[in-house]
Amino acid sequence: MSAASTSKRLRFRIRGIVQGVGFRPFVYQLAVREGVGGHVLNDGDGVEVEVEGPPASLEAFERALTASPPPLARIDEVHRDVLAPLGETAFAIRGSESSAAKTMVSPDMAVCDACAAELFDPANRRYRYPLINCTDCGPRYSIIRALPYDRPQTSMAPFAMCPQCAHEYNDPANRRYHAQPISCYECGPHLALTDPSGAAIGTEHESIDRAAALLADGQIVAVKGLGGFHLMCDATNGAAVARLRERKRRPSKPLAVMFPSLEMIREAAALSDAEERLILSNTRPIVVVRKKAALAFGEPIAPGIDRIGVFLPYTPLHLLLMDRLQQPVVATSANISEEPILTDAVQVREKLGSVVDAVLDVDREIVNACDDSVVTVAGSRTLMLRMARGYAPRSLPLSFEAPGRILAVGANQKSTIALGFDKNIVLSPHIGDLVSVDAFEYFERTLETFKRFYAFEPDIVVCDLHPGYETTKWAEAFHAAHPGTALVRVQHHYAHALACMAEYGLDEPVLAFCFDGTGYGSDGTLWGGEVLLADPQRFERAYHFRPFRLLGGEQAVREPRRVALSLLFECYSLEDVLAMAHPTVGSFTPEEIRTLHTIWQRGLNAPESSSVGRLFDAVASLTGCAQTLGYEGESGMRLEAAAGTVLPGEFAFAVEEGVIDWEPLLRQTLEAPARAAAGLHAALTGVITEIAQRHPGMPVMLSGGVFQNRTLMAMACDALEELGIRYYVQRDTPVNDGGVALGQLYHALYRQGGKE
Incomplete structure (x- = not known):
């Protein structure tokens, strides 16, 4: 019998992070080891492999293909076809083929141990060469112009390889095989x-x-x-x-x-x-x-x-x-x-x-x-605070086909964008706060980069409800200029809940605690202390913190003392407040307090908010930790540092008819300011577990910028575990506003029919 008659031929189409991570040489070496013929190549979809040989060899090849890929690779999907044998016995690595890009861009990676060892080896030709790299490390996303990921499509294109680098680059047995940034003293950047x-x-x-x-x-x-x-x-x-x-x-x-x-x-x-x-x-x-x-x-x-x-x-x-x-x-x-x-x-x-x-x-x-x-790490749980180098671009595989090409533009602070297409979710690296012309131009450049990578033009654009967000304005302008696109608006805290659900691929109803600074609520007020009953298609505001006024609007965000004074006005008379002797009152003159009381009474530039982040500000002021802030989140960090050992029970919120009342905590803080930092963490943990127990069987989500607090996150998770309550926190995506785009996208995937 001929070799072809006893052989089979298989084709594998592999999607995921499979370009620029040594996948082709891995396949080549695997094919040589198993004695099969065929080829491997990169294309816009990922990697295509055709192998031919005895059935037993093909079975061993297929097992190893998915069981032991290169360290930086991630396989999301393998599609297998049976083909007619061609009689091939040799295996080759072919050049890349262009097509609509669906493979995932790999993040930049730190220098690997092997390259670091060579860097300090006087006998190595790259001794102390400041750009040493190989297939397992070095730049990727930061140098890519377009896919497929090949040298001509990167910023290494102007640097022609010397003969030695070219030999390494073309040797499938070398760990620098097709390492696109490969270079040395003779041929590299200066x-x-x-x-x-x-x-x-x-x-x-x-x-x-x-x-x-x-x-x-x-x-x-x-x-x-x-x-x-x-x-x-x-x-x-x-x-x-x-x-x-x-x-x-x-x-x-x-x-x-x-x-x-x-x-x-x-x-x-x-x-x-x-x-x-x-x-x-x-x-x-x-x-x-x-x-x-x-x-x-x-x-x-x-x-x-x-x-x-x-x-x-x-x-x-x-x-x-x-x-x-x-x-x-x-x-x-x-x-x-x-x-x-x-x-x-x-x-x-x-x-x-x-x-x-x-x-x-x-x-x-x-x-x-x-x-x-x-x-950071809370207990034993990793929390992503800023997702960028080494982690992003990040891709998440979908279990179903997206109902179109979806672009989510995220929030105004800690901006990121998210794309949904085919069976992929792609998250951009951290862009930043869109508070300057340069920052917004960076946002637009990032959009264009990802559109170029994936030949992507959105059918659906998703944004926040807040009319003042730069991302909302961009989405509205894009929709107006492209009438065929759909525009979807997603409430900010609902997006936080959905981001956590998206990371775990959940579509069941959940009880979501979404605590942050401020976000635009469905009723037009500023939310920030929300407990939602949610699934990917809809939500209900089940509980929220008692609203209070932010004296001076944005100025209150920079001055915790204004938030604390507002809480005092809610619970005490003006005369009582003026008579108090503690840090908040002492930071104002009596005339300033009277003026602010008038503003509070009339609601002039004093929007209402239910924000837990602002409650941290108030306690920081009342305890003397901070009256004004130098940066976002400073009051929370100072209170966390001051908390020490946290004992439950002494400080608490009251929960009645869906409202979480902070007044008991305020009065306890005034009575025992030295214990209030710890008391706030304990009280928040207590209200989370109390509400969770009112909804038995429902999984709990913890999301929003307040949960960047390591002490609070560890306490809440430990308490939920002790009660046997299933809970989820984000680990691989940002728990703060950097995750909002992911949540927005997740809603659109379901709302637009992907899983309706």
Whole structure:
């Protein structure tokens, strides 16, 4: 019998994160091992594999294909076809084929251990080469212009490979096979250290040593990372940190610190095993951990709180710089506060020329900006605070076909976008707060990037109810210019609940606790302390916190004392308030209090809100933790630091006829302010469990910015577990407004007929 008559031929179409992660060489080596012929190639759908050989060999090949893919790969779907044998016995890797892109873009990854070892090996030809990478690490999203992910479609296109790099690139047995950013001293991008005017400081060979010397001397250096520049200074130099804060206009917001080693982080912070795993992971996020009281430089880095954001070097350039410096550095995004991270040395010099003393640049273009990811651990649960480098773009597989091409544009703060098409959900990296022209332009660039990646034009656009959101305005304008598109509006807190449901693929009714700062409610008031009965198609506002006025509107968000004063006005007479002796009242003059009382009575620029985030502000003011804020969420962090050991029972809310009344907590706070920080956490945990027990059998969701609070999240989850209540919290997507786009999209998937 001929070989063809005893062979079978199979075709596999594989979707997921399967490009730029070493999938084709993995398939090649697997085919050679099992002795089968055929080919593998990239196309817009993902990876196509055709294999031919004896049935037993094909069975072994198929098992290994899905059981042990490369470490950075993720298989979402495998479609298998039986074909007529062609008699092939050799296996080949073919060039990419263009088609409508459906494969998922891979995030940028930290330098792997193998490359790091070569970086410091004097015998290696890439010894101390600041752009060393392989298939298992390095830039991806930040350098991609279009799919399929091949070198001509990246910012490495201008750099022609030398013969040695080309040999590695074309050798399927080499770990740099088709590593698109592959380069070396002979053929790669160049490093340069310049002053703020652009004049060179030393030679390329000297640039890292000179940059390290500047940092050690207390200077501020902008250093290019994967998705943008960092502003760096010596974290142990108080004067340098103060100068960076002043120049960047960031007076009190915590600063992230990059450490040379895990051992040095252990000296600065108390780490759990879960936190150490995150710090060492190949995503290398900033991990918010508890700083040690004895940490000498802790207060200038994170004033008034007990947390510090730490991370390890994640590029070879970082490794080389930290190897020379051997001390921690502040590594904060290179931008003016509230603006996007800068990606180009010219931009850094133009916008931050008065901030930096030098710029350490690499002439490989960053096509797509991407900030550092930020995570924390509550108990044993990972919480995503900012989803960016290493985690995003993030794709979630759908179990059903999307009812069209859906674009969700998210919220105004911590902006992200989400796309739904075919059986895919794709989430963008963190964009930021849309409070400036530059920030909104970044939002629009990100939209265009993802439309280009996936040849995507939306049939359905989803936005928030808030008429003042820039994202809502964009969605309305797009809908007006494209009358054939559908426009869907989703209430903000309902979107929080849906984001949690989407992460777990749930479609059953849930009891969702959605606590945050403020969001536009269905009744036109500002919500923020909501308990919803929800499923993917609809929701009911089952409980909410008792509303109170925000004196001065937006000004109240920046001044906790205004929120606290409003609560006092709700419960006491003006004369009683004026007679009180505590921090809130003491922060105003009597004349100011009388004026604000008139504003409160008349409701002038004093919108009502049910916000739990604002309750944190009020307690922070009443206990003297904070009367004005330097950044969003500061009052919550200060109260968490002040909470200490939290004992249940002493502080509580009252729940009656769907209203959660904060007045008992207010009176308890006035009586025992020293215990109020802990009491607020305990009272919130108590109201969550009380309401959950009123709805037996319903799964509980915890979502919204308030649940970034590690103490509250850990307490609530532990209490629910003790009661045997099934609950869900987001771990892989942002629990704050960065998850709103995902929730909006999830509603549209069901509302528009995907699972109606």
